[in-house]
Amino acid sequence: MQEFIQKATVLVEALPYIREFEGKTVVIKYGGSAMEDPAIRRLTAQDVALMKYVGMNPVVVHGGGPGITRMLKRLDIESTFHNGLRVTDDATMEVVEMILAGSINKDIVTLINQAGGTAVGLSGKDGNLLHARKLVSEDGGDIGHVGEIVQVHFKIIQVLCGAGMIPVIAPVATDDKGRTWNVNGDTAAGEIAAALQAEKLVFLTDAPGLLSDLNDPGTLISQVTYAEVKELTRKGVIAGGMIPKIEACHKALDYGVRKAHIIDGRVPHALLIEIFTQMGVGTLVTV
Ligand SMILES: Nc1ncnc2c1ncn2[C@@H]1O[C@H](COP(=O)(O)OP(=O)(O)OP(=O)(O)O)[C@@H](O)[C@H]1O
Ligand SMILES: [Mg+2]
DSSP: OHHHHHHHHHHHHHHHHHHHTOEEEEEEOOGGGGGGHHHHHHHHHHHHHHHHHHHOOOEEEEOOOOHHHHHHHHOOOOEEEEEEEOOOOHHHHHHHIIIIIIHHHHHHHHHHHTTOOEEEEEEETTTEEEEEEEEEEEEOOOTTTTTTEEEETTTTHHHHHHHHOOHHHHEEEEOOTOOOOEEHHHHHHHHHHHHOOEEEEEEEEEESSSSTTTTTTGGGGGGHHHHHHHHHHHHSSSTHHHHHHHHHHHHHHHTOOEEEEEEESTTTTTTHHHHHSOOOSSSSEEE
């Protein structure tokens, strides 16, 4: 009996959070690097399904860097990066779209559905969701089909959420000419959260959060402001894949998203812990 009383207590402890987030939109960026463990993938999908059942509107935007790199290798296509962005020639773009909007997207959709949710996979082309233009690299270099988002037509997300479904979005965008653009998943998540005026934006990644020393998980920065972020970027503490996350947090917070978190997607139920408990996991980015 004691065990069940304890379980009931845990449920009741979640009540204030369930009440706070009822009907609210939470955008979850699911990083490709946090997806590597199939057992954890299943738990993450359960967390997302549960969020929907208790009345939130989870919207998943995913990455897939490692999966794309693996497929390119199988096809003997070299992966090249320029300032952290994947140089995307025609052949690479084809693979990026196949993997992101194809296998990875459908894998996440299937797992959420197996957990009892109703997930619908989309790319930025579906419902005209993401429009992009060519991104010119900071140094003027040509990085091919890498795009930057110019508009989010979020109607399709609202329709799906309103119908009890969970949108799962692959960050592939289009433009008026029907061309295909590879957009960064973090940037897409930030733009989508901003457009939806989401309550929360959560990044699930393969680090405990923002670290002041990459090699030491003990150096987790549990809360960081814009001003501090600028300084950390200048010092090179924020680098590589962390840069677009921090920038996406900025964008989202500027546009009225209330909270932005970067958490460790490799921890079982990291998402539930972040949302339903008062335990501060990962890094909270604030204005
Ligand atoms: N200060 C920092 N703290 C934590 N991680 C950092 C920091 N600076 C750079 N990083 C890097 O950022 C990485 C996370 O970004 P990465 O792009 O690799 O993953 P992701 O965005 O979750 O996945 P995907 O790009 O496939 O969607 C970490 O693995 C780490 O190497
Ligand atoms: Mg990334």
